[in-house]
Amino acid sequence: MNQIPTDVCCLADYERHAQTILSEPTWAYLSGYSMDGFTHQRNRTKLDEVLVQQRILTESLGQGDCRQTLFGTELSMPLLIAPLAYQKLASSMGELGSVQAAAAQEVGFCLSTLASSTIEQVADVAPQSKRWFQLYCQPSLDDTLTLIRRAESSGYQAIVVTADAPINGVRNAEQRAGFELPDGVRAVNLDCLPQAAQGDSVFACWMGQAPDWQTLAWLREQTTLPILLKGVMHPADAKRAVELGIDGLIVSNHGGRVLDSQPATIEVLPAIRAAVGATLPVLLDSGIRRGSDIFKAIALGADAVLLGRPVFYAQAVAGPLGVAHCLRILRDELEATMALCGCATVQDINQDCLYTPF
Numbered sequence: 001m002n003q004i005p006t007d008v009c010c011l012a013d014y015e016r017h018a019q020t021i022l023s024e025p026t027w028a029y030l031s032g033y034s035m036d037g038f039t040h041q042r043n044r045t046k047l048d049e050v051l052v053q054q055r056i057l058t059e060s061l062g063q064g065d066c067r068q069t070l071f072g073t074e075l076s077m078p079l080l081i082a083p084l085a086y087q088k089l090a091s092s093m094g095e096l097g098s099v100q101a102a103a104a105q106e107v108g109f110c111l112s113t114l115a116s117s118t119i120e121q122v123a124d125v126a127p128q129s130k131r132w133f134q135l136y137c138q139p140s141l142d143d144t145l146t147l148i149r150r151a152e153s154s155g156y157q158a159i160v161v162t163a164d165a166p167i168n169g170v171r172n173a174e175q176r177a178g179f180e181l182p183d184g185v186r187a188v189n190l191d192c193l194p195q196a197a198q199g200d201s202v203f204a205c206w207m208g209q210a211p212d213w214q215t216l217a218w219l220r221e222q223t224t225l226p227i228l229l230k231g232v233m234h235p236a237d238a239k240r241a242v243e244l245g246i247d248g249l250i251v252s253n254h255g256g257r258v259l260d261s262q263p264a265t266i267e268v269l270p271a272i273r274a275a276v277g278a279t280l281p282v283l284l285d286s287g288i289r290r291g292s293d294i295f296k297a298i299a300l301g302a303d304a305v306l307l308g309r310p311v312f313y314a315q316a317v318a319g320p321l322g323v324a325h326c327l328r329i330l331r332d333e334l335e336a337t338m339a340l341c342g343c344a345t346v347q348d349i350n351q352d353c354l355y356t357p358f
Contacts, residue, residue, distance in 0.1 A: 040256030043287030080108030164231025273301030291333025
């Protein structure tokens with residue numbers, strides 16, 4: 001732990017090493033996907049099918065960089081660590097290590113409601129971090145508001161409302177492995193809140209407690225922080241969110257962990273950008289593994305991306321140092337792609353930077 005293997009050159013190398021380190025049940029949970037994994041596979045396949053267009057002899061690249069500004073906060077590159085539950089499954093530091101790595105690399109960090117470290121601990125260990133709080137709405141509005149107020153008082157700079165996972169996906173690999181949270185790993189931010197009611201029907205029990213558009217409208221009234229809606233995969237939902245005053249969108253299919261047989265996020269991104277116009281912040285996750293993936297997402301309408309599973313893998317292999325290294329690899333790959341495609345800044349990246357048949 002805390003030593004980067006000498007053969008790690010890309011994010012896939014961290015994944016390869018992590019599989020040998022983590023227990024089979026934990027690996028099944030972290031790397032798993034819903035049902036047959038078609039959505040999970042498609043996220044990668046469709047990113048790979050997008051081709052970039054190299055340009056040569058481009059002037060004025062000597063002063064280039066990949067910095068991006070979101071909601072008044074400057075990031076070293078257009079990336080945030082995604083809200084990942086139970087990061088102590090990967091290492092003892094968990095979220096505390098990840099937020100320190102994010103701060104060191106000057107990227108954003110989004111803390112999950114289901115984190116294994118508290119809202120306050122994460123803020124205290126990295127007070128200068130650029131951090132957002134991801135909210136799973138609770139059955140009680142009062143309990144939901146408690147989480148928001150804790151995030152506000154701890155200096156989080158935005159609220160990310162996840163809407164695409166009102167129930168867990170059917171994850172067969174996780175079921176076969178018999179995964180259970182080990183002792184000492186739990187959703188500590190929910191310790192003082194009542195558990196959701198149990199039942200034997202998805203519709204009668206779980207969906208009866210799920211948030212809806214009225215919940216989102218209520219949330220908008222409760223805080224002055226920017227609110228982003230995560231899990232948007234349809235232009236009509238994007239438009240409705242904007243009408244309710246939502247400040248940003250995250251195009252996400254939860255990395256294929258919830259609903260199988262969906263399109264890839266990169267496929268629906270252009271239509272969602274077109275639906276909300278040019279100025280609303282739109283982010284994308286699910287399948288990002290290379291700096292060139294970030295470039296492709298920006299070219300097709302995203303302002304930034306979120307990075308999920310690779311953070312777990314890097315944390316398992318080399319702790320916070322591994323996460324920081326993982327982030328730096330992506331930055332170097334993005335800058336190389338930008339330079340070879342003739343882009344000095346993120347603002348120069350557009351659809352003309354992608355290959356289309358002549």
